[in-house]
Amino acid sequence: MDILIAGVGGQGIILASRALASAAVTAGLTVRTAETIGMAQREGSVVSHVRLGVSEAGPLIPCGAADVLLALEPAEACRNLKYLRPGGRALVSTAPVIPVLSSLGRSPYPVTDILTYLRNNLPGCRCLDALALAREAGSPRTLNLVMLGCLANFDLPFPADLLLAEALTLLPAGVHDMNRRAFELGRRALEV
Amino acid sequence: MPVLLMGNEAIARGALEAGIRVAASYPGTPASEIMTTLMHFGPEAGVYTEWSVNEKVAVEIAAGAAYAGARALASMKQMGLNVAADAVMSLAYIGVKGGLVLVVADDPGPHSSQTEQDTRLFARFAKLPVLDPSCPREAYEMTKYAFTLSETLQLPVIVRTTTRVSHACQEVEVSAVPPRPPVPGFVKDPRWVIMPSLAARQHVWLNKQQERARTELAASPFNAAQLEGPVGVIAGGPSFFYVTEALKRLGLKLSLLKIGTPYPLPEEPVKSFLNQMERVLIVEEQEPVIEDQVISLAWRQRLAVEISGKHDGYLPREGEFNVDRVAAALARFLKLEQEEAIPAYPPPPPLPARPPLFCAGCPHRGAFYALKQAARGQEVIFTGDIGCYTLGAAPPLNAMDTCLCMGASLGLAQGLARVQPGTRLVAFIGDSTFFHAGLPPLINAVHLKVPLVVVVLDNETTAMTGHQSHPGLAGAGDQVAVEIASVARGCGVETIITADPLDLETAMAAARQALAARGPAVLIFRHPCPQVTRAATRYRVNEEACTCCQTCINELGCPALVPADGLVTINTTCTGCSLCASICPAAAIEEVV
Structure with missing residues (x-):
């Protein structure tokens, strides 16, 4: 299963991809990931490639091959659509992160148009206000755990509890409770 | 396990x-x-x-x-x-x-x-x-x-x-x-x-x-061949897996030689592979290191094999490879019609550009702003250096005119000063970079009396690469912190000023003082990186007082400041640096108590 995680530097995307990869290894699967570390982490567009159960393969998901696009930000979902395979599913957090260039009026950000475009052109797209759920859990910083919780409803090759446990080992104990809540809220938000 | x-x-x-x-x-x-x-x-x-x-x-x-x-x-x-x-x-x-x-x-x-x-x-x-x-x-x-x-x-x-x-x-x-x-x-x-x-x-x-x-x-386990006929690929580094995947996607089996030891290229495995090939494509990122050695080997051994790669334009020397790029090169090499793997979507709405920039609360923002304000009306060139502060080149600060390599801010400024005597030269350099490569050019400037302002952006860490320690910090054990001011004094700098770049009034006064100095001056702007020390306070916009002039956004470009419904809001990434409050003409930004 190939999962492309897209978002903005600072949203906790590396943690999300590590949690998925660790859960896969614990479950006895092979795994490859590629992360954006470095300059782009400062408020820039970032992606993590997570490839579960692959071997004889590189860490980068080819275009048109991702089974899931997990987008923590709507414009970043749109920017990375080319990775999604035909019939692939997308999970999109609808709360935009407004780039400074947009605030300065130098680069338009038509959020509503982007969300409409995603809904109209991606039959497998699920949009949710993950930021609201993260706030409900206790902090906007738990957005990544809300999204992981949502993702756990998709047929991942390991149980949701394992994914949560692996994510928590990457977080300080002081924030475990709110992140547990965030994961749970994300799970329930998408239950069918 | x-x-x-x-x-x-x-x-x-x-x-x-x-x-x-x-x-x-x-x-x-x-x-x-x-x-x-x-x-x-x-x-x-x-x-x-x-x-x-x-x-x-x-x-x-x-x-x-x-x-x-x-x-x-x-x-x-x-x-x-x-x-x-x-x-x-x-x-x-x-x-x-x-x-x-x-x-x-x-x-x-x-x-x-x-x-x-x-x-x-x-x-x-x-x-x-x-x-x-x-x-x-x-x-x-x-x-x-x-x-x-x-x-x-x-x-x-x-x-x-x-x-x-x-x-x-x-x-x-x-x-x-x-x-x-x-x-x-x-x-x-x-x-x-x-x-x-x-x-x-x-x-x-x-x-x-x-x-x-x-x-x-040649005896190491890192070079291996799989034979599948007289057309083959030689691949090194991560490209090996891009080739494996691309062949799978194209539904092809070709002979494949993996090279894990590109220099000096082991001759035996390559020769025996080439001996069984009519055509090979060499796939490696960056320079044709394997390709040049394979061509040389084939020539010396008089091997009648066609060798393709970068020299005949199948693959570029620039950029990163991936499965898609390699699959396209393979398809061209094999003269195949490649199917479009990407689903066709209608053109999306315009997407916002999202280049990297200073985090909310970054002290560098204050430093650049203070220097720009203090230098107003003067002919100034800001030379920059390598680190987070390279992002000072981005709008709206636009406060960096050059960036070359570690330490070059000081050297370039001295060269510019020699040919533009009427221009004030300000060199920005980070704390870690100052120790890494800033000392020889600083000594040069003192020795040769170059009227240069060196601004050391001291955020008490090597931030861009993940917050590592440097000689200016007593990080662990019995390390000694080498003080930037003492180093500058020891190098013979006479004007040395230290200020907090987020205390804007003081910072601008310090900048004016440094710009007025005659010899080389060192201005140390010291404030810890907010990614290391989480601030205890936040600021908010008083909606009654905000005139939505957007001065804060237009001058500072802080990602925590977002225009919304005719007002400006401060989002939760605010670390309480207070810069926006310092410059708000309507005094509409206040600390959250």
Whole structure:
């Protein structure tokens, strides 16, 4: 299963991809990931490639091959659509992160148009206000755990509890409770 | 049971298992986590680790340990190898006793670098063997092997990784970390003292070692062929897996030779592969290092094989490879019609540009703003340097006119000053970069009386690469913090000012004072990076008072400031730096109590 995680530097995307990869290894699967570390982490567009159960393969998901696009930000979902395979599913957090260039009026950000475009052109797209759920859990910083919780409803090759446990080992104990809540809220938000 | 390791962690693990005693490094993306990992696990295993002042010093420290027979490692990014080049080039002639491995991370793309230079080419220039892992697991295995090879050849060995190995994760079966072997000790011998006469002899030896290395590498497990007919691919580094996947996608089987040891290229496996081929495509990122050697070998052996790659334009020298790029090259090489793999979507609405920029609360924002305000009306050039503060070039600050390499802000400014005497020169340099490469040009400016303002942006960390320590900090144990102001004083700078860049009024006064100085002045803007110290306070906009003039956004470009419904709001990324409150014409921004 190939999962492309897209978002903005600072949203906790590396943690999300590590949690998925660790859960896969614990479950006895092979795994490859590629992360954006470095300059782009400062408020820039970032992606993590997570490839579960692959071997004889590189860490980068080819275009048109991702089974899931997990987008923590709507414009970043749109920017990375080319990775999604035909019939692939997308999970999109609808709360935009407004780039400074947009605030300065130098680069338009038509959020509503982007969300409409995603809904109209991606039959497998699920949009949710993950930021609201993260706030409900206790902090906007738990957005990544809300999204992981949502993702756990998709047929991942390991149980949701394992994914949560692996994510928590990457977080300080002081924030475990709110992140547990965030994961749970994300799970329930998408239950069918 | 395998463990999940990032490529850089796998390299560190390999080095620990190989019994290293000493490891030294200077931070640089994508190499930094090698040392971070060694610092975490090293002390317990009896390994001495340090962030050195720069890469040259790191290599010399590792070499010193290797002179005494200990195994040692120095890690750096590709441009760090340029800084260390003086030591590395001579070290090849002198050789080592204990295994010395230089891990150098290249950055095709580039993602976080000024160049896409190819360390395999550097290895060839320095006449040092280089290993080129295709994945984290192989990086782990190659690192262990590199120490043995280094001792066999008595030469430093380079392990060259790229971003997609260093910053990729994979399950890796690791072994136990054995106890450190005893250090044989330094034996005094003229062999360690390079003189022209010794260099002349050692050059002959070094050239002979190339052939020994070729033989050793031919016997290594890192080059392997799979035969599937007379059309083949030779691939090195992560490209090997891009080829494997691309062939699968195209539904093809071709002969495939994987090269893990690109220099010196082992002849036997390549010759026997070429002997069975009519046509080969060579797939490697960056420079045609394997390709040039294969062409040379085929020519010398009079092999009638067609060799394609970069020289005939199938693959570029620039940028990073991936499955799609390699599949397209393979399709062209095989004259196939490639099917479009990407689903066709209608054109999307315009997407906002999202380049990297200063975080909310970054003290550099205050420093650049203060200097720009203070220099208003004057003819000024702002030279910049390497670090987070390079982002000062972005709008709306636009406060950086040059950026070249580590330490170049001070040198470039002095050259500009010589030909533009009417222009005020301000050089911005970070704290870590100041120690790394700022001292020689600072001494130069004092010695030659250049009226230069040097602004040291001291955020008490090496921020861009992940918050490593530097000589200005008493980080751990019995380290001594070297004070930037004392260093400047010792270099003979007379005007030295220290100010908090987020205390805007004081910062602007300090900037004006520095700009008014006649000789070289050093202005230290000191405030810790908010990514390290989480602020206790936040600011908010008083909606009644806000006139929505957007001065805060237009002047500062802070990501926490967002226009919304005719007002400005401050989002939760605010760290309470207070800059926006300092410049708000309507006094509408207040601290959250």
